Structures are given as structure tokens and as C-alpha cells.
Amino acid sequence: MSAHIVKVLDSFYVTHDVKCFVVEKPAGYDFIPGQATEVSINLPEWKNQMRPFTFTCLRSKEYLEFIIKIYPDHKGVTNMLSRINAGAELIINDTFGTLQYKGPGVFIAGGSGITPFIAIFRDLYKNKHLKGNKLIYSNKTSGDVILGDELRKMLKENFINLFTREKVIGYLGRRIDRNYLIENIIDFNQNFYVCGTSEFVKSITIYLIDLGVNPDSLIIEE
Incomplete structure (x- = not known):
């Protein structure tokens, strides 16, 4: 080392x-x-x-x-x-790290789990390759969102915020669960990037595989 x-x-x-x-x-x-x-x-x-x-x-x-x-x-x-x-x-x-970009897909982050995605988004945005990517970002409150303005500038309508402990007009006050994924993702035959607490990653991974996502298309930190 x-x-x-x-x-x-x-x-x-x-x-x-x-x-x-x-x-x-x-x-x-x-x-x-x-x-x-x-x-x-x-x-x-x-x-x-x-x-x-x-x-x-x-x-x-x-x-x-x-x-x-x-x-x-x-x-x-x-x-x-x-x-x-x-x-x-x-x-x-x-x-070190296995959470690397492998092509367009859906990024799902919980809280500070957004951090690995920031460098990825900044790199894609700089090189004009961000098209086709979507971010679903869950936080307790709107005050917990990290770099919200920059993420919105880069991803525009493909930046989705959810708040689990605050009701904000225009935003969903709910957790990312199986029903949410069914209601908001049309295509499960694409890449999915997931990062957050170990419990968050485990639950989202179980939902996605249950909904037909190929494990090889699931990119998480191992």
C-alpha cells in the first residue's frame, strides 16, 4: 500500500x-x-x-x-x-472500488451514497455523455440533499428526489420500495447503479433482482 x-x-x-x-x-x-x-x-x-x-x-x-x-x-x-x-x-x-460506469442506466442513491456517483456524473457531463442516465435520490429531508443544484443542472428532468421524513410540494414523500420501482421504471433491462447504507443497497438489490434485473447489470460496491 x-x-x-x-x-x-x-x-x-x-x-x-x-x-x-x-x-x-x-x-x-x-x-x-x-x-x-x-x-x-x-x-x-x-x-x-x-x-x-x-x-x-x-x-x-x-x-x-x-x-x-x-x-x-x-x-x-x-x-x-x-x-x-x-x-x-x-x-x-x-x-480501490468496483462501482464504476458501465454504460447508461438508473442510479439509485441513499443519502451520502450519492458521493461515488458525483465523479461519474461530472465526468459524463464534461464529455457530453450523460444522456440516457437517470438518478433517483432518497434523503430524509430536502436539507440533506448533497449538491442538489449541480445535479439538477447536469441531469435536468432525470434527477428525481424523494424525502422520507418531509413533505415538500412537488416531491414524493416516500421510500424507494418495490412498488415505487414498479411505478417509476419502465425498463428493467438496463444498468442499475446502487449506493447507500448496507441496508439500503441490500433492499434495493433484492427488489431489482426480483423485478427481473440481470445481476450482471447491477453495479454496486463489493
Whole structure:
């Protein structure tokens, strides 16, 4: 495993509990959109506590970017990251991940599970290859949506929001369940990308396979 110490160039909140980190990019470092790396904080008591986070920037950028959900109640790595700002140092390792773009399809994300899709969408949008893709994005409330304006600009009418704990005029207040998929997806003979909590991915995967999706067309992090 190759470890790189990188300086934080900028950090800011994109929602009330999700923070963006822009860090230095080591020479020759590269990734495939959708991939992640193990990240730790370069402090004696934290440098061995590595956590997986997804790259969200374009691979052509001269920096790396991570969008990370902060869990202050856990008193762990993300809580410490809430205190990390420009000038601090992180440690990043080799890239990994199987959640990569394999062609047009339906992306289904729950909460911070959107992060692997951000780099994919940004890459497709830049290269004008986003046509034919759709995003169904579930959050507890409208305030939890990550990069909503940018996603709407890229995907337009193919950006679908659902809120499970808030009623917002013009949006569905429901979970993504089997009935929702039946009512809102016409073609199950296409690619499906799913990311979220382990419970979210498990339930959506079961629904999709039950509805006839070919397991080879189901792209999840393994």
C-alpha cells in the first residue's frame, strides 16, 4: 500500500452535516470515477484510523476532493474531520472500488451514497455523455440533499428526489420500495447503479433482482 501525506487546501460544508475537503494531488496519482481510497488524519492518535471515502472531483483536476458525511455523535474519524481545515494534513492510500460506469442506466442513491456517483456524473457531463442516465435520490429531508443544484443542472428532468421524513410540494414523500420501482421504471433491462447504507443497497438489490434485473447489470460496491 502506498501512503501519501497531502495538505488540505480548502474545507467547507455543503449541507448541515456534510463537509467537502479539497486536498493536494500527489504526482502521478489517478483514479477511475466512482473509486475511493482509505483516508486518515495525519496526527499521532489518528493516522492509523483509516476510513474509505470516494473521490468526487474530475480526475483531470490538479487536486483531489472528498465529500464526507460528519457523524458528531460517533466521536470518531468524521467527528474529528469536522475540525479539520485548510493547512491540516491527511493521509491517502491506493485507490480501490468496483462501482464504476458501465454504460447508461438508473442510479439509485441513499443519502451520502450519492458521493461515488458525483465523479461519474461530472465526468459524463464534461464529455457530453450523460444522456440516457437517470438518478433517483432518497434523503430524509430536502436539507440533506448533497449538491442538489449541480445535479439538477447536469441531469435536468432525470434527477428525481424523494424525502422520507418531509413533505415538500412537488416531491414524493416516500421510500424507494418495490412498488415505487414498479411505478417509476419502465425498463428493467438496463444498468442499475446502487449506493447507500448496507441496508439500503441490500433492499434495493433484492427488489431489482426480483423485478427481473440481470445481476450482471447491477453495479454496486463489493
